[in-house]
Amino acid sequence: MPSSRPRVLTLAATALAALTLAAGCSTPAADSEVVTDEGQVFDLSAAQSERVRVDRVDDIAALVPQAVRDRGTLVVTGSGGTAPPLRFYADDDRTVIGSEVDLTYLVSDILGLTPDLRVADWSQNFVSVDSGESDLFVSNVTVTEERKDKYDFATYRLDNVSFETTEGSGWTVETRQDIAGKKIGVSSGTNQEQLLVEWNERNVADGLAPAEIAYYQNASDYYLALGSGRIDGYLGPNPSAVYHAATSGDTEVVGSVSGAGDALQGEIGVLTKKGNGLIEAVQRALEHAIEDGSYQRVLDRWGLGGEAVDVSEINPPGLPRKVP
Template sequence: MPSFRSRLIQGLTASTAVAALASGLAACGGDSSASTSSAAGSGVVTVGALSNGAAVQTDLKVSEVASLHAELPPAVAKRGKLVIGIGALPTGSAPLNYIGSDQKTITGVEPDFGRLVAAVLGLKPVVTNATWDNLFVGIDSGKTDVGFSNITDTEERKKKYDFASYRQDNLAFEVLGSNAWNFDGNYLNLAGKTVAVGAGTNQEKILLEWQTKLKAQGKNLTVKYYPDNNSTYLALSAGKIDAFFGPNPSIAYHVIQDAKTTNPTRNAGKFSGAGASLQGLIAATTKKDSGLVKPVADAINYLIKNGQYAKWLAAWNLSNEAVSTSEINPPGLPITNS
């Protein structure tokens, strides 16, 4: 079984996906450049396509930037393709990476962003799906140019890989829309609350640490466990718990799914998945010294500056994970905590 911290580093697992998309999550191997970006230089990338209601489908105008294309390693520029690695096998994880409503195209937050970066660099995106471990094998072997798969920036990984950050790595609290409570980044606001969390997860570790701190102050935080997300959300709807503490992307997804129901939910506040002392970051991942990390980071910063980045996050209800700039190899999760 993975450790608390390794679960964080690997990103969302299948267990965090909401059951409503189960029929669309069966992932497959092979390439999927998809209809979301038909060719390099086409000028339009569609994000949120085939999402089964997880996103607002949005067409974004993105053309090749010649100066950034010129930064590419010669072999990649000559090939004209950017091989994007996704670690979504066997089941995928909505809204990050999963099989779309056509039952064949890899869709989600991560492949969409890989396609945007490829468009800026003037390359045709080729999205490949693998298991988590084989994603890194592909990068190591050079068969995969860059991983876009909710990969957390860590100091341990920097021994083998270069990073270009593009999203905050956050956890969040989900409450009923009728509940005015907010976390506000302060664990003291959890006093007297009953919160559900997944067993064996990084968020459980953090929540139990807060419970211990509150207990030392004579305050109570009740932690509840349920066998699956359906049971958790039934408990939330019935008022048996005040909040659910889980990965921010999966909560963003569920908020969208519940928006038109009789019991809508909302995000009541986020917290860094790396803990209080460090903002965790999700990053594009390339083989160390491959020469790709700078053009990828520059492409991300172009998308940030020109507004496509914000529209991509908004389409997937993840605006609360925006970064102001893409950094190359920023401080990552310390080796002692990984």
């Protein structure tokens, strides 16, 4: 079923408005809350008393493979707690919370399962799914044609990526030419890296200087590099960039694009091992949540309402394959 959403998001201002966050200082409402200048409240507590919960839907739960139903748990892996508001540690420094966690609970509720949350490094999440140790990988995973060879996806959010830099830098990114000669941080193995590499190749072909790419795995590392001037900017998931800019007061988002660049609108999906029988149940659960409004409540709770999809699709067109 096709979606009516726009295919490409190109301007940072549009992304900011859509996410209802302002790049400015935040106000601490309580030890377990952060409130932005626009009034968005982020609950940082381990309790998460306002988490959106729903009832089991029997006909969708019946689609879950028998072995998983017998076990009674849905094992979901994801990256470590360094990327608010997507997936990060609560104020107790051990409980993982965020929009991706809430989505996991939502799908688990509908399927009548108890979520079993795991944390691993980015590459190890794929290994965990490959081995069957984890059922799903839910952690801002972009649908790509290459990944679809091994995995099935059920989409649940638009994939937009943003350039974040120190406030007042005077640098803006509206086209690929704007990165020429800059030093830009990125996480290795991500679609953001792929986008930078592709833009560099096209810029060099046009006679422009390539951007220097610096690799980081932890948010604390690239924000230290940004603050010390060792990099000009960082390219990462739009939700994390806007959240950090809104709550830190010393950085700003200077450009946002689809994770697929100017080719198509990238999408984020729940990832599972191809052919393990789970993807239809997960997609049906997401569709049910979209229809009953619980999905939108989850995204709004974390300031991500503007990245909602109209429908959840199984294995839609993804980012193109890397050219050898």
